[in-house]
Amino acid sequence: xxxxxxxxxxxxxxxxxxxxxxxxxxxxxxxxxxxxxxxxxxxxxxxxxxxxxxxxxxxxxxxxxxxxxxxxxxxxxxxxxxxxxxxxxxxxxxxxxxxxxxxxxxxxxxxxxxxxxxxxxxxxxxxxxxxxxxxxxxxxxxxxxxxxxxxxxxxxxxxxxxxxxxxxxxxxxxxxxxxxxxxxxxxxxxxxxxxxxxxxxxxxxxxxxxxxxxxxxxxxxxxxxxxxxxxxxxxxxxxxxxxxxxxxxxxxxxxxxxxxxxxxxxxxxxxxxxxxxxxxxxxxxxxxxxxxxxxxxxxxxxxxxxxxxxxxxxxxxxxxxxxxxxxxxxxxxxxxxxxxxxxxxxxxxxxxxxxxxxxxxxxxxx
Amino acid sequence: xxxxxxxxxxxxxxxxxxxxxxxxxxxxxxxxxxxxxxxxxxxxxxxxxxxxxxxxxxxxxxxxxxxx
Numbered sequence: 001x002x003x004x005x006x007x008x009x010x011x012x013x014x015x016x017x018x019x020x021x022x023x024x025x026x027x028x029x030x031x032x033x034x035x036x037x038x039x040x041x042x043x044x045x046x047x048x049x050x051x052x053x054x055x056x057x058x059x060x061x062x063x064x065x066x067x068x069x070x071x072x073x074x075x076x077x078x079x080x081x082x083x084x085x086x087x088x089x090x091x092x093x094x095x096x097x098x099x100x101x102x103x104x105x106x107x108x109x110x111x112x113x114x115x116x117x118x119x120x121x122x123x124x125x126x127x128x129x130x131x132x133x134x135x136x137x138x139x140x141x142x143x144x145x146x147x148x149x150x151x152x153x154x155x156x157x158x159x160x161x162x163x164x165x166x167x168x169x170x171x172x173x174x175x176x177x178x179x180x181x182x183x184x185x186x187x188x189x190x191x192x193x194x195x196x197x198x199x200x201x202x203x204x205x206x207x208x209x210x211x212x213x214x215x216x217x218x219x220x221x222x223x224x225x226x227x228x229x230x231x232x233x234x235x236x237x238x239x240x241x242x243x244x245x246x247x248x249x250x251x252x253x254x255x256x257x258x259x260x261x262x263x264x265x266x267x268x269x270x271x272x273x274x275x276x277x278x279x280x281x282x283x284x285x286x287x288x289x290x291x292x293x294x295x296x297x298x299x300x301x302x303x304x305x306x307x308x309x310x311x312x313x314x315x316x317x318x319x320x321x322x323x324x325x326x327x328x329x330x331x332x333x334x335x336x337x338x339x340x341x342x343x344x345x346x347x348x349x350x351x352x353x354x355x356x357x358x359x360x361x362x363x364x365x366x
Numbered sequence: 367x368x369x370x371x372x373x374x375x376x377x378x379x380x381x382x383x384x385x386x387x388x389x390x391x392x393x394x395x396x397x398x399x400x401x402x403x404x405x406x407x408x409x410x411x412x413x414x415x416x417x418x419x420x421x422x423x424x425x426x427x428x429x430x431x432x433x434x
Contacts, residue, residue, distance in 0.1 A: 025420070029413040033406055040402045347416065354423050361430050 028343025035337040039185040042329075046071035047173025048137035051125055055142050059112040059149010061094070064125070066104050068135060069173060074101045076129035078164065081106040083123045083141060089115070089155040112149035120144045133166030137175075172327050176245050184330055185337040187237040191259075193341035194230035195301075197223050197349065198266075202294045205287040215357065217283035220290060222353035224269055226345050231263045246311055255305040255312045262300045265293045 049067045056062040066081075073079060081093035081104075093106040104127075114121055125140035171181055201223035208216040238256070239249045250256060269289055276282035305312065 021424075022420070025417075029410070033409065036406055036409060037402055040405070041398060347420075351416070351420055351423060354427065358423065358426050358430060361434070 022347070024343055025347045028340045028347060031336050032340035032344065035185055035333055035340060039182050039333045039337070042333075043170055044070055044173045044179065044181070045168070045170045046132045046135050047175070048125065048127070048135055048140070049175075051137060051140050053141070055144065056108075056110060057144045057146040057149075058110050058114070059146060059151045061107060061109050061151070062141075064106045064108060064141065066106060066125070066127070068102050068104075068127075069178070071127075071135060072101050072131045073098045073104050073129070076131045079104075079127070079129040080162070081108075082126040082128075082158070083108050083110075083143075084126055084158060085114070085121045085123050085143075085155070088157045089121075090158040091153055091155060094153075109151050109153040110143060110149075111153045111155055112151050114143075114145060115155070118145065128163050130164045131166070133164060133168075169329055169332075171329055180241060180244055181330070183237065183241045185333050187234065187241055189334060189337035189341050190230050190237065191234045192338040193345050194227045194234060195297075196338075196342045197227035197230065197345045198294060198297065200346070200349075201227060201290060205290040208283060208287045214279070214283060217287060218356050218360075219349075219353050220287065221273060222349045222356065223346075224266060224290060225352060226349045228263065228266050228270065230341075230345060231259070231266065235259065235263065251311065253311050254308050255301070255310050258300040258304050262297050265296055265300075269293055 047069050049069050051064050051066045053062065053064070064081075079096055079098065081096055082090050083093075084090045091108060091111065094109050095107040097105040097107075099105065106125075106127075121143050122139045123141045123143055125137040127135040174181055201220045204216050204220035204223065207213070208220060235256075242251060242253075242256075243249045246253075269286060272289055273282060273286050276285060
């Protein structure tokens, strides 16, 4: 019994010791614990999972069945629905039949003609209530133009003042991403942390070439090896995420292949170091190779994926860290996560480096 | 050193306490909390392991310094 208390207090004492001389180590752990708790328990904003039918004709009265997620239709006051073609072409629902918190049927009287004279128009479905705020489904209903409608309804400009706003701390709902949007805090953040560790490693390599200080080379190698592990974690986590959103563990997406090449280049750094016995030439060669590898990393990860089609946000014309992909609520967890993972990465690198130094000193002593 | 930690902890706990009032579809089943608990325990175990390794290293470094 007392022995158990002993181990608990010894863990407590060791943590306190670590806090004294390396408070940033514990800070990283505390922030990441917070990221785990808040990042995994914060609910998503309500969103529309599906609506049917997807096609309607002008002059028709259509019952749109809507299935939503995380919504409170039954409790909602002032629930309204609109179909919107453009800001000046909007109709509101003639009737809304609430079935449950997640299901409603909205009836729309579609006017007889479009003013645009097009054969068909895509319309966005907008729901709004006091509880849920806005729920939007783009391209919900394609409306085909048809002669001889009997509708009395007319398109009107959209009155934004009627909308209720809800400022809850909630993550955005994105179709296909759904709950996996939380992976941003882990998958994307670990790539950012890897990149920061590689920058630190690059700085140590350059400083080594200037000063020829042997310990700087060991520091550079420690940071690179932890960064490689982070990169491998990034690839593994991305692969799992891709399976559940894009449908395959590995796609021919440029960013995947280019980051795989980048990891291989850094793995070659590892092999290079272990294959050279002479300490001085090993340090010099690996420092030069590290600079070369970093110079390759920039075009591989940041330039080439932006030039071609990619499924990743920020590439191939997709908006980068902006819009709904990374809104302010996500940022509040995403940035701390990068800081925490970087601090933990620096900590592990620090332990790796010190272990290497101790090993060398012991080898020298005996 | 204590105060910044408390503020950081509080800033993380605040949104949770605000959210605890409403029960939506995602959390109404309640099982996500067990997942979070498991992941947090796993992560903290790794951190405690890191802390102990860090301290053992510090001891070794001191020993080597005294011997040489």
